[in-house]
Amino acid sequence: MQPKPIALKILDVVSIFALAISTYLALFFAPTELVMGQVQRVFYFHIGTAWVGMLGFVIAALSGVAYLVTKDMRWDRFEVAAVEVSTMFFFLTIVLGSIWARPAWNTWWTWDPRLTTAAVTELIYIAYFMLRQGIDDPEKRARFGAVYTLLGGVSAPITFMVIRLFRTIHPVIVGAANANQEKMSMTGDMKIAFFFALFAFTVIFIDLIWHRIRLGSLQDQVEQMKLHLSM
Amino acid sequence: MIIVKKLIKRFGLKTILRGLDFSVRPGEFVALLGPNGAGKTTFLRILATLSRPSLGQVQVAGYFLPQQAAQVRARLGVVSHQPLLYPDLTAEENLQFYAQMYGVANQRSRITEVLKMVGLENRRKDLVRTFSRGMQQRLAIGRAVIHDPEVMLFDEPYTGLDQDASEMLDDVLRSVAAEGRTVVMTSHDLARAADLATRFDILSRGVILASITQAELQNSNLLTFYKQALVD
Amino acid sequence: MTDKMQNSNPPHPSLFKATFAIVKKDLSAELRSFELVSAMLVFSLLVIIIFNFALELDVKVRQSVTAGVLWTTFAFAGTLGLNRSMSAEKDRGCMDGLLLAPVDRSAIYFGKAISNLAFMLLVEVIVLPIYSVLYNVNLFRWDLIGIILLGSIGYVAVGTLLSAMSVQTRTREVLLPILLFPVAIPVLLAAVKASNGILAGADFAEILTPLNILIVYDVVFIAVAFMVFDFVVEE
Numbered sequence: 141m142q143p144k145p146i147a148l149k150i151l152d153v154v155s156i157f158a159l160a161i162s163t164y165l166a167l168f169f170a171p172t173e174l175v176m177g178q179v180q181r182v183f184y185f186h187i188g189t190a191w192v193g194m195l196g197f198v199i200a201a202l203s204g205v206a207y208l209v210t211k212d213m214r215w216d217r218f219e220v221a222a223v224e225v226s227t228m229f230f231f232l233t234i235v236l237g238s239i240w241a242r243p244a245w246n247t248w249w250t251w252d253p254r255l256t257t258a259a260v261t262e263l264i265y266i267a268y269f270m271l272r273q274g275i276d277d278p279e280k281r282a283r284f285g286a287v288y289t290l291l292g293g294v295s296a297p298i299t300f301m302v303i304r305l306f307r308t309i310h311p312v313i314v315g316a317a318n319a320n321q322e323k324m325s326m327t328g329d330m331k332i333a334f335f336f337a338l339f340a341f342t343v344i345f346i347d348l349i350w351h352r353i354r355l356g357s358l359q360d361q362v363e364q365m366k367l368h369l370s371m
Numbered sequence: 372m373i374i375v376k377k378l379i380k381r382f383g384l385k386t387i388l389r390g391l392d393f394s395v396r397p398g399e400f401v402a403l404l405g406p407n408g409a410g411k412t413t414f415l416r417i418l419a420t421l422s423r424p425s426l427g428q429v430q431v432a433g434y435f436l437p438q439q440a441a442q443v444r445a446r447l448g449v450v451s452h453q454p455l456l457y458p459d460l461t462a463e464e465n466l467q468f469y470a471q472m473y474g475v476a477n478q479r480s481r482i483t484e485v486l487k488m489v490g491l492e493n494r495r496k497d498l499v500r501t502f503s504r505g506m507q508q509r510l511a512i513g514r515a516v517i518h519d520p521e522v523m524l525f526d527e528p529y530t531g532l533d534q535d536a537s538e539m540l541d542d543v544l545r546s547v548a549a550e551g552r553t554v555v556m557t558s559h560d561l562a563r564a565a566d567l568a569t570r571f572d573i574l575s576r577g578v579i580l581a582s583i584t585q586a587e588l589q590n591s592n593l594l595t596f597y598k599q600a601l602v603d
Numbered sequence: 604m605t606d607k608m609q610n611s612n613p614p615h616p617s618l619f620k621a622t623f624a625i626v627k628k629d630l631s632a633e634l635r636s637f638e639l640v641s642a643m644l645v646f647s648l649l650v651i652i653i654f655n656f657a658l659e660l661d662v663k664v665r666q667s668v669t670a671g672v673l674w675t676t677f678a679f680a681g682t683l684g685l686n687r688s689m690s691a692e693k694d695r696g697c698m699d700g701l702l703l704a705p706v707d708r709s710a711i712y713f714g715k716a717i718s719n720l721a722f723m724l725l726v727e728v729i730v731l732p733i734y735s736v737l738y739n740v741n742l743f744r745w746d747l748i749g750i751i752l753l754g755s756i757g758y759v760a761v762g763t764l765l766s767a768m769s770v771q772t773r774t775r776e777v778l779l780p781i782l783l784f785p786v787a788i789p790v791l792l793a794a795v796k797a798s799n800g801i802l803a804g805a806d807f808a809e810i811l812t813p814l815n816i817l818i819v820y821d822v823v824f825i826a827v828a829f830m831v832f833d834f835v836v837e838e
Contacts, residue, residue, distance in 0.1 A: 208834055263785040270781055274772030278383035280838070284768050287831045288782065291761065294827055295786040298820060302789045305812055306796055364384050421702055422838040445613035445705035453696030455703075459632035471624035472704035474614035498635075514700075518613065 148350055155347040158340035162188070162333075170333035179243045184333050186236040188341035189229045190258070195345060196226025197261060201293025204286035213360075214353075216282035219289060220272075221352035225345060227265045230258050253303040260299050264292040372397045372522060372553040373418065378427035380413055380577075387413045389577035390427070397521075400554040402568035404561055410577045411557040415526045418555065419449045432521050445473065448515035448523045448552075452530035454507040455514065458500035462491055462510055465499060466517055473518035481517065489513040489543050505536025512543050523547060525556035529563055541567065561597050613705070618713075621706035625714025629688070630721065639687045643680040643726045650676045651734060665738055670798035673734065673742075674754070674791055677727060681758055682780045684722045688715065689766040690776070702836060712832040716763040723755050740802070747801050753817040754794030757824055758787055764828040767835045790820045 166184040173180035200222040207215035237255050238248045249255070268288050275281040326334060373395040380388040387410045395401050403411050416422040418431055420440040429436040432446040456465050463482060470478040486492040489509040499507060508528060515523060528544070529537050544567055548554050558564045564571065571588060573580045588594060616624070633639055654672045658664060692698040692715075701711050731742045731751075762783050769778040784791075797813035 208831070260785055260788055267778075267781045267785055270774065270778060271768070271772065274774040274778060276773075280771070283834050284771075287764075287768065287834055290831065291764075291786050291824075291827065294823060295789060298789040298816070298823075299792075302792050302816055305816070306792070360384070367384050416838070419703060421699055441615065441705050444703060445615060447703070449699075449703050451696060451699065453699075455696050455700035457628065457632055457691075457697060458695070459635045459638075460628065464628075464631060468624055468628045469700070469704070471616060471627075472621055472701070472706055474616035474620070474705075476614065 144354075148347075148354070151343070151347045151350065155340075155344045158336075158343045162337045162340035165333035165336050170330050171327060173330075176244060179240060182236050182240050184337040185341075186233060186240060187334065188337035189232040189236065190254075191338055192341045192345040193226050193229035193233055193258070193261075195342070196222040196229065196349075197293070197296065199349075200226060200289045204289035204293070207282055207286040208290070213278075213282060216285065217353050217356035218349075219282075219285060220356060221349045223265055223268055223289065224352055225348045227262065229341075229345070230262055230265075234258055234262070251303075253300055256303055257296060257300040261292070261296050264288075264296065268292070372399070372432060373555065374428070374430040375418075376428040378414075378417070378429060379425045380410070380417060380422070381425045387577055388417075391574075391578050393572070393579055395553055395555060397553055398551055399570055400548050400568045401556070401570045401572055402561075402564035403555060403557045403572050403574050404559065404564065405557075405574035407559065409574045411574055412526055414574065415449075415524050415555070415557055419447065419524055420444055445518070446521045448518070448520035449526070450508075450511050450515045450524070450528050451526040452528070454499075454511035456499045456507060456510060459498065461496050461498055462486065462502075462513075463495040465510065466513060469514050469517050475518050481519075485513040485517055488516070488546060490539070503536070504531050505533070505539060508532060508536070508540060509543055512540075512547060516547060521552060523552050523554045525554065527557055527559070529558070529560070537563070561594065565594055615705045618707050618710050621704070621710035622713045622717065625701070625711065626717045626721070629714070629718035632691075633718075633722065639684055640722055640725055642687065643684045643722065644729055646683055647676050647680045647726060647730050648733065650679055651730070651737070655737075660738065665740070666802070667799075669734075669738070669740060669742075669802055670795045673730075673798065674795045676730065677723070677751075677755070678758065678784070678787070678791060679780075680726055681723050681755075681762060682783060684726070685719055685759070685762040685766040685783075686769070686776045686779050688719050688722070689763075689770045693770040698836070708833045708836060709829055711836065712763065712767075712829060715767075716759055716828075719763050720755060720759045723759060724752065727751055727755065742802075744801070747798060750794060750797045750801065750814070750817070753814070753821060754790055754797075757790035757817060757821040760821065760824045760828050761787055761790075764832060764835060767832070771835075790817065790824075793817045793820065 162184070166181050170181065170184070172178060200219050203215045203219040203222060206212075207219060234255065237258075241250055241255075242248055268285060271288055272281050272285050275284060373393065375391060375393040378388050378391040378393070379386065391410075391414065393414075403414070405411050413422065417424050417429060417436070420431075420436060420443050423437045431443045434442040434446075436443060457468070460468065463486070466482045466485060467478060470482060475481055482495075483492065486495050489512055491506060491510055491513070494502070494506070499510065502510065512528075525544070528540060532540060544554075544556075548567065556564065556568065561571070565588065569585050570582065571584075572582045583591075651672065654660065654675075658668060658672070660668070660672075692701065702708075728748075731748075734740075735742045762779075765782045765786075766779055769775060769782060772778055793813040793816040797810050797817065800810040800813070
């Protein structure tokens, strides 16, 4: 087994510090928002996780296409890593969104386009894992996984569009557009906390993806060794 | 007619075929023998264009696989242990469907000709659902020759047949081979293949271990031993 | 071997002819047994009856939920048909038979998709008048049928591709709705929206948005499915 690369070790440390600093900025540095009060501080992480969740989603669809074109198993590992990490971050996004929604709109859940699309994407991911689980041949598993991430990658943006279009025709949800307006009225210190959260989560995202890809190739090596032993 | 060089097929990390070399001259009838799990079906599926080689060169009827799969498919007839027929269609409708899929000319007369050859002309209007296993398998052969292929592949065609049905299948196979086609048949039963094939190749652990001709088989006492071993 | 074939290039049927052959084969098998359509139909009626009691479909409620009930029914019945149609190919190895033929793989996709669409439309055309009679609303309107056609096309376009994948997995039939529903949400939402608009007597301008989405979804997903179908059936 090859040792953990030094660059990855450094990235681990950077990730931890970035998370710590981002937490400090969000909870203590940024000023308390006037209308929302303390709960608004959840917004920095909410946007951070949503951003990398989306990043993972796009990367997964692109690596799916790359796999279908090249048939290189490394793209498959990349795709799985992106989907897994993105699943986790979208889940966090939804939880943080609910924490925000409770005091803001007096409900845990709103059928707001962004939140709903995130939830649908989670369902696509669950379907993706179930699909992969049902296939034994690794090559076929990679092929079907790639096709499905591609379909999801095309469908989820349309889902978002559809929900938003229909909501604008019938504006029933209270304050669905609030998040946007608040972003516009951020003060300088809020902006620092906001952009640092984006940066911190991007670093953490890269770190986790790297770890997951490394885990994937180690798993393959273990399989190969087991096979050698059994022969 | 078939040339295979250093063929390797992997499923994930498992290697099924390990540098297999194999060739068949036009008009030969080769029986591929070997234990279960030796890679016979995998090999045949590659020749049949249903599976892609991982490495190595495969040439069927003068065309390379997998690049020229479409040309190979048009010249290839395949019978597997499943009949590949639709039970809710009649014998005639099944043949008609495959004739259309192969773009066969003069479909009506060709279907009659084929039904006659496999001895099912009086059942042409009956649903395949009502056929016995042996009749289905004979119709499956009719299906496979509908486009008059140059090369034929049989994958364990005797699976699930009783003695009578097997003998009838022998006759059909013989008449198929007699038309000058090149045939590769997998089987795990040497005695069954002994009367039909002109050459016998033993496939084991993903390579061809040995290859003997019909004459060599008759000269040796191998067949006698084999039959004796089956009785014991 | 007959001489005429020996040296000449064997014919390849055109994409259109091969597609037509598959559709014809599916339809004539179905006309004989009615296995698939009758299962879908009985299932649809059961779903409608259950909705009737679950939602207490009185006159007021009915107007706002009819489109939702209809499309839920179609979507469920649709997965039933899609599953059955693809399992029929897979179970007896007939999929190999199709793949062995010297036809373009998209002929297999289009052939199966068109027969699936035919089965689904047939069921829908029978369900509509029954629903109309049961609840005393007229659903047999050309504009509504147009929307149902567009919605079914998109649903079947993705469904055929995904059913070709799901029948090759260990979990098989169970997997299809799980794979299909999350990616079919846009087409179902748009179809419900458009049907609702029509039933409420809305202006054409109001239906235009969901109508456009239906058309976009149909075009995009037929194109995507057409491009990736090879990857789903090859080995």
